[in-house]
Amino acid sequence: MKLIGLAGWSGAGKTTLLIRLIPCLARRGIGVSTLKHAHHRFDVDTPGKDSWEHRQAGAQQVLVSSAHRWALMTELRGGPEPDLRFLLSRLSxxxxxxxxxxxxxxxxxxxxxRAENGKPWLHPEDPHIAGIAADIRPPATDLPWAPLDDAEGIADLVERFAVDAAAWMG
Known part of the structure; x- marks a missing residue:
C-alpha cells in the first residue's frame, strides 16, 4: 500500500482536486482509498437513527452494516484524537x-x-512537500509542480512521490 497526502489551507481546492484525481488514478488501474482529517466536529450519523440513539446512550462503538456498506463509529469520549499512523492501520x-x-x-x-486565498505557501517550511499543485507557478522552488486544473499531471506527481505506507509507519 502506498501513501501520499494533499496538504493546503482551507479553500485551496484539496477536496475538488481529490474528487478529480480518484477517477484519473482508477483509469490507470490504481485502487484508491482516502483518509480525510476534519478540523471541526463532524458526524456521519443522524438524530433519530438507531445507531445515533446507541451512541447517545453511551455506546463506545457502533458498527452499522448492510448489503451495500458498513461503517464503524467510535466515540472518543474525551480521549485523544487518533494519529495518522493509527488511522492508516485501520484501512483495508x-x-x-x-x-x-x-x-x-x-x-x-x-x-x-490557490493564490486568491492569500495564504502563505507551505513548501518553504515543510520538508515533506514533494510536489505542488497550484493555480500559479510557485516562486523560488525546484519542486515539481502541475497546474491545479491538470488532474493527469497531478496524478503523475502522486504516482511519482507516493511511498510505501508500511515503511513510513515504521
Missing amino acids: PVDLVIVEGFKRDTHPKIEVH
Missing part, C-alpha cells in the same frame, strides 16, 4: 491511500495552493 489494503489534511504530519505531500 489498497494500492494507494491519499490523505487529505494532516498537513503538519511527516508523510510525503503534494501542496495544493
Whole structure:
C-alpha cells in the first residue's frame, strides 16, 4: 500500500482536486482509498437513527452494516484524537491511500495552493512537500509542480512521490 497526502489551507481546492484525481488514478488501474482529517466536529450519523440513539446512550462503538456498506463509529469520549499512523492501520489494503489534511504530519505531500486565498505557501517550511499543485507557478522552488486544473499531471506527481505506507509507519 502506498501513501501520499494533499496538504493546503482551507479553500485551496484539496477536496475538488481529490474528487478529480480518484477517477484519473482508477483509469490507470490504481485502487484508491482516502483518509480525510476534519478540523471541526463532524458526524456521519443522524438524530433519530438507531445507531445515533446507541451512541447517545453511551455506546463506545457502533458498527452499522448492510448489503451495500458498513461503517464503524467510535466515540472518543474525551480521549485523544487518533494519529495518522493509527488511522492508516485501520484501512483495508489498497494500492494507494491519499490523505487529505494532516498537513503538519511527516508523510510525503503534494501542496495544493490557490493564490486568491492569500495564504502563505507551505513548501518553504515543510520538508515533506514533494510536489505542488497550484493555480500559479510557485516562486523560488525546484519542486515539481502541475497546474491545479491538470488532474493527469497531478496524478503523475502522486504516482511519482507516493511511498510505501508500511515503511513510513515504521
